[in-house]
Amino acid sequence: MRHLPFRLFAAMLLLVAATAHAAQPATIRVDYIHSGNAQSDHYALERVVVEPLPWPGKLARNLDDTNRGQNRVEVVDAKTGALLYSRGFSTIFGEWRTTEEAGKISRSFQESVRFPKPAQPVRVRILKRDERNQFVAVWSVEVDTDAQDVVKRQPAAPARPIPIQVSGPSPDKVDLLILGDGYTRAEMKKFESDARRLAKHLFSVSPFRERAKDFNVWALAVPTEKSGVTRPSTGVHHPSALGTRYDIFGSERYVLTLDNRALREIAQHASYEFIEILVNNETYGGGGIFGQFSTAAAGNAWANYLFVHEFGHHFAGLADEYYTSPVAYQSATGRPEPWEPNVTALGDPANLKWRRHMKPGTPLPTPWPKAQYEEDSRAYQKKRAALRAANRPESEMDALFRDDLARTNALFDKQPHRHAVGAFEGANYEASGYYRPAMQCLMFDRSERFCPVCRDGISEIIDLYAGASGR
Structure with a gap:
């Protein structure tokens, strides 16, 4: 059997994809402005756009049940209130408002949500998590995607995919x-x-x-x-x-x-x-x-x-599991249970959210060489800051990263819980009060693998978009 040239094969696949798209609704994008500071925020509609390409997702998976994100968009029928579409997400504003600057001034950020074009007017709601980590509505706007002020034609593509x-x-x-x-x-x-x-x-x-x-x-x-x-x-x-x-x-x-x-x-x-x-x-x-x-x-x-x-x-929506690198965010005042699947405040060890991955008898919190790691990390961060301040060649930074990873591997390889799933203190940019599932993971340092909990978190999102059955 002769093999088709790659570009011809790709073109045929694109044709198949386009045919499948023929039955798909249009893609609607709502652009809005999100403004505020560390204490308060507000929203304002900018425009509604019909994008040039059909909706890329499967309509049977319009509803998101993963409980991820600091925010959530819901699209509901304006008359009946029936939920038509939902997705969790986070925003740059949400990160910025935890910085020192947000305690001093207000800023505005552009944001967008996208959803399949409905057949009727809808209400688009933006929700965010409250102090109990529950979603509450903070803004809504009625959208008629057939209204005269909706942007229905777009400029030609500036480049081809x-x-x-x-x-x-x-x-x-x-x-x-x-x-x-x-x-x-x-x-x-x-x-x-x-x-x-x-x-x-x-x-x-x-x-x-x-x-x-x-x-x-x-x-x-x-x-x-x-x-x-x-x-x-x-x-x-x-x-x-x-x-x-x-x-x-x-x-x-x-x-x-x-x-x-x-x-x-x-x-x-x-x-x-x-x-x-x-x-x-x-x-x-x-x-x-x-x-x-x-x-x-x-x-x-x-x-x-x-x-x-x-x-x-x-x-x-995986959280950073490291905590010794400098970041712009301010420390949290409390220790609420994070929505991210790979970090915990360990408020209820008996119901740890990744307990199914743990072997019986694994101690909680789980011992690891935290003090030695932090001592090594302080020395490493000092060298890193000096290299950046002196604007040294990137090759020197690369070498420092390799040395740091090798030192961490050598330290961890000696530990009895090296490959265990447990609750290791130090995560989410905090040295205490937050815990990660494994001693080492791709979300913790520059190692090569995700831990079992992160792998599960990724698989759940793949299933949301490309699972074998509707959710």
Whole structure:
């Protein structure tokens, strides 16, 4: 049997996907402004948009029962109140309001929610978690997607999506869009190569490896005049289509875009449910917001780790399990039970949310060499800060990271609970009061594997979008 050339095969798959999409409703996007400070926030409608491509998801999975995210969008029938669509998500505003700056000034952030076009007027509600971690409605707006002021025509696509992996019709798959920022026109082949390389690595890590056929992957980049993205702390300012930059919230390694309008207007020209932005930089950095997007420095020696770790935040709402690195966020005043599946306040050990993964007799909290780890980490962080302050070559930072991981592995390898699932104190940026499921995990340090609890958390989201049956 002769094999079809890859591009012809991909084109045929795209045709199949388009045929399946023919019965899909349009994609509606509600753009709004989220403003406020550490004490209060409010919302204002900006516009309602009919995106150029049909809804990429399966209509049988319109309702989200995973209980993830700091926020939740609900779309209800305006007359009957019937729930038509829901999804959990988090926001950049939600992170910013925990910073020191949010206690001093107010800011506005652009946000969007997307859902399949309804046949009737609807009410779109935004919910957020209260002090008991329960969702409560904080804003709602009535939307008639056939109204005259709805934006129904979009400009032509600024670039064409590249099929990286097409496993089947979009409604049956998770659609991942890899966007590029900081790539010049002459670097478009480099972008495609970076996207293919990092997507391949993602599907080498469990549980993505076992579920690779549940994903479609697309890549799209709008060329920039200069190579690389903005890094203000070093005086580098490179305009780009997405506006992605380093130094978000004053953290030199935190990479996001605050230009949601630009992001959505580019992304809408490809089928997507999740977005990872590759920045064409060698400097270590990345970021991830659940239900929004994630970022990774494609040219860094740790790009594989960055891509998967940050995607864990964006895709599954996994919490950071580390706590010794400096972050912009302020410490929490209490210790409420986190909504994230991989951290706990251990308020009720008898009902630990990942107890099914534990072996009988595992102590709670679970012993680990915490004091020695923290002593080593303080020395490591001091060296890291000195390298950045002196603007040393990135190769020196790479070597420091390798040494730190090797030292951690050597320390952990001696421990009796090295591979146990338990409750190890130190997680969620806090040295005490929060616990992680395993001594080591891809969400804890630059190791290569997710722990069993994180793997479960990821699998639940894959099932939401590409499970064998409706939820």
